[in-house]
Amino acid sequence: MARTKEFNKDQALHQAMLLFWKKGYEAASIPDLLEVMGISRSSLYDTFSDKQTLYTDALEHYKKGNFNKQAILEHASSVRDGILQFFEYHIASAYDTSLPGGCFVTNVATTLESPDEKINELIKTSFLELEQAFCDLLEKGQQRGEIDKTTDIKALSYLLLNLHQSINIMAKADQNPERAKEMISFVIAGI
Numbered sequence: 001m002a003r004t005k006e007f008n009k010d011q012a013l014h015q016a017m018l019l020f021w022k023k024g025y026e027a028a029s030i031p032d033l034l035e036v037m038g039i040s041r042s043s044l045y046d047t048f049s050d051k052q053t054l055y056t057d058a059l060e061h062y063k064k065g066n067f068n069k070q071a072i073l074e075h076a077s078s079v080r081d082g083i084l085q086f087f088e089y090h091i092a093s094a095y096d097t098s099l100p101g102g103c104f105v106t107n108v109a110t111t112l113e114s115p116d117e118k119i120n121e122l123i124k125t126s127f128l129e130l131e132q133a134f135c136d137l138l139e140k141g142q143q144r145g146e147i148d149k150t151t152d153i154k155a156l157s158y159l160l161l162n163l164h165q166s167i168n169i170m171a172k173a174d175q176n177p178e179r180a181k182e183m184i185s186f187v188i189a190g191i
Contacts, residue, residue, distance in 0.1 A: 012037040017058035022100035062104040079141030087184040094171035102172035131161040
């Protein structure tokens, strides 16, 4: 008779995600992962196959939780309000001391030199999806007359994506979040 798993997979995956986010792939050892996940070595391999698969699953788990931020852009009543609310939420998350700091996806993108196509694709799609969410909001703003018709919204979307990533890196470097807020206010005033 096969034994049943005696742990909550989502909870264990969340703990692995936090460890990978804090330490990175290389520095997160199997014993570290087993300890934070509260599972045995056999459970790790039976459930996740290997460390690389666990890492990919942790990255996907993070992305699922990050869709709430993009929903702010989708449901915004105006361009400026949507961008302001998005970045207020993002800055609070990036500087949240209960989390490892910055953004897990950004950390992966800047520290992992992976030949793993699935991880590379997850990073790429994460960036493209956020850029598209900015672009969709800006297009709505142009249609409603909030943004000048001559504004290059593709370039502006890419700028906002890059501001998002720079906030992640500056948060990781323990910079002052007030400066990030000032930067976003400056950008919004120019839209």
